[in-house]
Amino acid sequence: MTAIEATEVSKRYGTVVALDRVDLTVPEGEIFGFLGPNGAGKSTFINVLLDFATPSDGSVEIFGHDCHAEGVAARERIGVLPEGYSVFERRTGRQHIEYAIESKDADDDPAEILDRVGLDPTDAEREASDYSKGMAQRLVLGMALVGEPDLLLLDEPTTGLDPNGAAEMRDIIREENERGATVFFSSHILEQVEAVCDRVGILQDGELVAVDTIEGLRESLGGGTKLVITVDDLRNGTVETVRGVQGVETAVEREDSTLEVTCTNDAKMDILVELHDAGVDVVNFRTEEASLEDMFIEYTGSGR
Numbered sequence: 443m444t445a446i447e448a449t450e451v452s453k454r455y456g457t458v459v460a461l462d463r464v465d466l467t468v469p470e471g472e473i474f475g476f477l478g479p480n481g482a483g484k485s486t487f488i489n490v491l492l493d494f495a496t497p498s499d500g501s502v503e504i505f506g507h508d509c510h511a512e513g514v515a516a517r518e519r520i521g522v523l524p525e526g527y528s529v530f531e532r533r534t535g536r537q538h539i540e541y542a543i544e545s546k547d548a549d550d551d552p553a554e555i556l557d558r559v560g561l562d563p564t565d566a567e568r569e570a571s572d573y574s575k576g577m578a579q580r581l582v583l584g585m586a587l588v589g590e591p592d593l594l595l596l597d598e599p600t601t602g603l604d605p606n607g608a609a610e611m612r613d614i615i616r617e618e619n620e621r622g623a624t625v626f627f628s629s630h631i632l633e634q635v636e637a638v639c640d641r642v643g644i645l646q647d648g649e650l651v652a653v654d655t656i657e658g659l660r661e662s663l664g665g666g667t668k669l670v671i672t673v674d675d676l677r678n679g680t681v682e683t684v685r686g687v688q689g690v691e692t693a694v695e696r697e698d699s700t701l702e703v704t705c706t707n708d709a710k711m712d713i714l715v716e717l718h719d720a721g722v723d724v725v726n727f728r729t730e731e732a733s734l735e736d737m738f739i740e741y742t743g744s745g746r
């Protein structure tokens with residue numbers, strides 16, 4: 443069964459096109475990462491799934507239910523961690539989880555959920571409005587987990603979490619997926635997505651510019667080789683020289699006279715020859731596999 447089926451979804455706010463004919467199929471059981479720079483339309487898409495926003499054109503189904511016409515049936519299958527969620531005043535962490543259990547008519551044990559998201563019994567009895575950002579984020583994740591939803595929608599789930607918290611979040615995502623849940627999460631923290639996702643979609647100015655496995659994205663970028671080249675002196679024009687070589691996808695300046703270049707396999711030698719001809723001495727040179735970050739830059743054009 444298909445968890446999410448988006449057909450030609452567009453959303454316009456006045457003259458702003460937040461989503462532009464997005465077609466996307468996420469099969470049941472997948473962990474799907476939704477990537478895009480700020481303002482790309484990620485939250486808008488999630489809002490359409492939740493029927494907080496109505497598409498200007500097209501439609502989205504969740505497990506066969508239209509998100510707008512059958513919003514209640516669609517939302518019954520979803521656990522959501524929305525972006526910028528604010529907790530209730532004068533309610534403890536435990537009361538938040540109890541509220542989620544009651545409203546979903548579920549039978550989870552609040553203590554178990556709180557423990558899973560790393561809130562200890564003392565924190566559970568404190569008012570959630572006094573929580574730190576990371577604690578509030580954990581609490582809202584706990585609320586999303588209530589009732590073992592078939593689809594978890596997580597909008598920037600690691601916001602406010604320290605590295606340990608982010609790692610715990612990834613563990614929970616994997617556990618939920620092993621239980622059978624489909625996970626759809628948006629992020630601009632690429633390592634998070636690379637670490638857990640089966641497939642990723644890259645959104646740019648409302649358009650889905652790529653949907654593939656990380657491996658597939660690498661292949662479609664001609665093998666996606668990454669070169670790290672240290673030169674004696676990174677002069678004006680050196681980066682442009684490298685960018686001009688056929689087969690070079692991106693070239694970015696780093697510190698210490700280092701250049702990071704993504705290119706096809708064949709272009710490697712040509713780059714070195716070109717640098718030599720331009721009078722630039724190569725001090726060090728190594729090859730790495732392209733990371734998701736390199737591919738993200740390549741697809742969204744930032745860094746060029």
Ligand SMILES: Nc1ncnc2c1ncn2[C@@H]1O[C@H](COP(=O)(O)OP(=O)(O)OP(=O)(O)O)[C@@H](O)[C@H]1O
Pocket residue numbers: 455458459460478479480481482483484485486487630
């Ligand atoms: N309610 C709204 N009214 C008007 N414009 C909106 C509204 N919601 C979103 N937009 C616009 O739609 C575009 C996409 O915004 P969206 O919040 O979906 O991006 P995003 O990818 O989630 O960004 P970020 O990573 O910064 O959260 C932006 O230009 C934004 O200003």
